[in-house]
Amino acid sequence: MADAFAAWLKSHPADVGNTCRRGIRRYLLQGTLETPPSEGDGGNGACMRNLPVVLFTVGDAARFTRYTVEQSHLTHHHPLSDAGTLALGRMTQRLIVGEGVKECRDEANQLIAQYRPFRFDPYPRRASGYIVDTVQTVLYHFFYTDTFEDCVVETVNRGEDADTTGALAGMLAGARYGAQAIPARWREKLDPAITQLIQRQVDDLLRLSPLAKNTRGDTNG
Numbered sequence: 001m002a003d004a005f006a007a008w009l010k011s012h013p014a015d016v017g018n019t020c021r022r023g024i025r026r027y028l029l030q031g032t033l034e035t036p037p038s039e040g041d042g043g044n045g046a047c048m049r050n051l052p053v054v055l056f057t058v059g060d061a062a063r064f065t066r067y068t069v070e071q072s073h074l075t076h077h078h079p080l081s082d083a084g085t086l087a088l089g090r091m092t093q094r095l096i097v098g099e100g101v102k103e104c105r106d107e108a109n110q111l112i113a114q115y116r117p118f119r120f121d122p123y124p125r126r127a128s129g130y131i132v133d134t135v136q137t138v139l140y141h142f143f144y145t146d147t148f149e150d151c152v153v154e155t156v157n158r159g160e161d162a163d164t165t166g167a168l169a170g171m172l173a174g175a176r177y178g179a180q181a182i183p184a185r186w187r188e189k190l191d192p193a194i195t196q197l198i199q200r201q202v203d204d205l206l207r208l209s210p211l212a213k214n215t216r217g218d219t220n221g
Helices: 001-009 016-030 051-056 061-073 077-094 100-112 131-143 150-154 162-177 191-209 210-220
Strands: none
Touching: 001 016, 001 100, 051 061, 051 077, 051 191, 061 077, 077 100, 077 131, 077 162, 131 150, 131 162, 150 162, 191 210
């Protein structure tokens, strides 16, 4: 993963967050896979990119926690970043296996009980790249909308770091409502090759997950 990030940075992408750039450059120069803890690492970059880990580890809570923290700490080493990333990932996994909004609310309540800054009701109306603002925005619109489209549109229309909040809202809403809930007019705008690539990646990650392996074991055994 670190090598892939390094290759991406060397490709001169249009936008790289400062925390991500610093962590990847540290890896390139020092070969270390964990950045030191820092008060400046409370951004949302690690949370935004965690969906592959979420899919790959469905069915194994310990592996999910370990892999999430490891991928996060390559660039972001902050307790709030860890907590927000883990909470949204657990919610997504619970939705994937057929649980619902109530179980997600339980996860949100646990997060807030441990880290009060994540309280999202009443909504503070901040949607910056700070992990607390991001998680508050995503949770508020996830819990107070009832369609995929409304969740994503209302989240994105908060502005600020809208690409990241929108991606995370899409992660939760997609797991809740399913791919068929994505408006057809949106899907028609996508590059077909990219759409197919994403679909293959999702299928492959889920096929490799402990949940799929356990299901195959039950079926064959």
